[in-house]
Amino acid sequence: MKQTVHFGAGNIGRGFIGALFSESGYHVTFVDIAEQIINQLNEQKSYQVKLATDQQETTTINHVAGLNNMTQENEVIEAITNATYLTTAIGPNILPRIAPLMARGIAERVYQTDEKLYVIACENQIGATDILEQHILDNLDEDTKERLAGRVYFFNSAVDRIVPIQEDNESLDVLVEPYYEWVVETEEDIPVIEGMTIVSELAPFIERKLFTVNTGHAVIAYLGYLNGKSTIDQTLADEAIAQQVEATLKETGDYLVKQYGLNEEDHFNYIKKIINRFKNAYLNDGVTRVGRAPMRKLGPEDRLVRPATEAQKAGLSFTNLAKAIAAALLFDHQEDAEAVKIQAMIKENGIAKVLQEVSNLPEDSEITQEVIKQYELLK
Numbered sequence: 001m002k003q004t005v006h007f008g009a010g011n012i013g014r015g016f017i018g019a020l021f022s023e024s025g026y027h028v029t030f031v032d033i034a035e036q037i038i039n040q041l042n043e044q045k046s047y048q049v050k051l052a053t054d055q056q057e058t059t060t061i062n063h064v065a066g067l068n069n070m071t072q073e074n075e076v077i078e079a080i081t082n083a084t085y086l087t088t089a090i091g092p093n094i095l096p097r098i099a100p101l102m103a104r105g106i107a108e109r110v111y112q113t114d115e116k117l118y119v120i121a122c123e124n125q126i127g128a129t130d131i132l133e134q135h136i137l138d139n140l141d142e143d144t145k146e147r148l149a150g151r152v153y154f155f156n157s158a159v160d161r162i163v164p165i166q167e168d169n170e171s172l173d174v175l176v177e178p179y180y181e182w183v184v185e186t187e188e189d190i191p192v193i194e195g196m197t198i199v200s201e202l203a204p205f206i207e208r209k210l211f212t213v214n215t216g217h218a219v220i221a222y223l224g225y226l227n228g229k230s231t232i233d234q235t236l237a238d239e240a241i242a243q244q245v246e247a248t249l250k251e252t253g254d255y256l257v258k259q260y261g262l263n264e265e266d267h268f269n270y271i272k273k274i275i276n277r278f279k280n281a282y283l284n285d286g287v288t289r290v291g292r293a294p295m296r297k298l299g300p301e302d303r304l305v306r307p308a309t310e311a312q313k314a315g316l317s318f319t320n321l322a323k324a325i326a327a328a329l330l331f332d333h334q335e336d337a338e339a340v341k342i343q344a345m346i347k348e349n350g351i352a353k354v355l356q357e358v359s360n361l362p363e364d365s366e367i368t369q370e371v372i373k374q375y376e377l378l379k
């Protein structure tokens with residue numbers, strides 16, 4: 001049986017990427033630090049993916065196993081030597097931490113076989129695989145790096161499926177939305193995985209997804225949090241917030257249409273489709289999950305700041321994006337380490353300094369000035 005290794009046996013790992021591999025006839029080895037999940041995978045050897053619909057259609061995912069990257073390093077290295085694909089869905093901040101072990105697996109493999117290995121990071125981040133590749137290369141010697149050519153390939157990708165925090169965290173089963181899209185950038189002739197879409201240029205796909213699904217989601221999460229809502233669908237039921245989401249996606253949409261020559265009508269239909277996905281009440285998706293890690297989300301290349309800076313450069317409106325950034329700065333959820341850190345930074349040095357440090361926005365920039373204005377109105 002063909003083998004794949006996937007780092008991150010969480011919601012997207014089990015509910016999306018691992019499931020697609022299993023359904024395409026692969027044996028999936030999940031690598032994670034969560035001992036309970038690893039044990040359950042090895043005991044049960046299967047789990048269920050349930051759709052968040054009326055009927056809760058269910059698929060059984062077979063041929064799965066688990067390894068712990070902290071205590072089973074040699075086994076992980078061996079699994080990498082036997083795999084066709086090596087994927088991640090672990091969170092962008094964790095990639096540097098897993099790269100050394102991935103590098104050891106790759107180093108072992110390229111001296112054992114000429115079979116090709118395809119590495120794909122499935123994270124909400126532009127160029128996540130490029131970033132992972134650099135961390136892996138930093139852990140390889142020159143001879144090994146030379147052996148990568150023709151043996152190890154790195155492809156960027158965009159992943160889109162809403163998988164909320166699972167209510168029953170004792171179970172491996174995962175509730176997911178029916179919709180999914182996995183776009184992978186390559187011109188190689190790679191083994192087909194059902195559900196994977198291959199494109200030669202990812203930029204329009206990942207920007208369209210990140211600046212529509214993720215920007216829209218973030219606006220709902222931060223405004224919902226500020227207004228005392230607990231889930232995404234409840235927040236969207238608030239007409240004023242729904243209008244704000246549309247106004248923000250009009251700004252990202254105007255940028256995307258201009259930048260990539262998208263058909264305006266098609267793009268605005270895409271926005272409507274995405275907003276309808278957010279209304280799915282079966283997902284019971286918490287605003288604190290969707291708003292998680294606000295420092296990452298306020299990064300210069302991420303879903304709020306990048307479309308604002310690109311819109312400004314293109315001479316387009318960015319007022320609603322500035323409001324979204326201001327709302328993110330007001331996310332003071334105490335259980336989120338990044339939210340706590342941002343609040344401490346704001347208290348110490350003020351918003352302009354935080355935007356300079358976290359978002360790379362000059363203190364006197366038009367965007368910073370607009371965010372400050374919106375922040376005062378929102379707080």
Ligand SMILES: NC(=O)C1=CN([C@@H]2O[C@H](COP(=O)(O)OP(=O)(O)OC[C@H]3O[C@@H](n4cnc5c(N)ncnc54)[C@H](O)[C@@H]3O)[C@@H](O)[C@H]2O)C=CC1
Pocket residue numbers: 007008009010011012013031032033034069089090091092094097098122123124159160161162163164
């Ligand atoms: N949940 C969603 O709807 C979507 C998530 N994504 C992206 O997928 C990635 C994963 O997200 P989720 O699956 O939601 O997160 P998750 O928290 O459910 O899963 C992450 C997994 O990584 C494991 N992990 C954390 N640190 C680790 C380490 N040092 N070594 C080994 N394993 C470690 C955790 O134990 C957990 O099982 C993120 O980049 C996210 O942005 C992308 C699209 C949709």
Ligand SMILES: O=P(O)(O)OC[C@H]1O[C@](O)(CO)[C@@H](O)[C@@H]1O
Pocket residue numbers: 124159160161162163213214217289290291292293
């Ligand atoms: O996973 P992130 O990057 O924290 O972003 C929040 C939300 O964006 C989505 O990944 C949508 O693709 C959500 O399901 C998700 O959790």
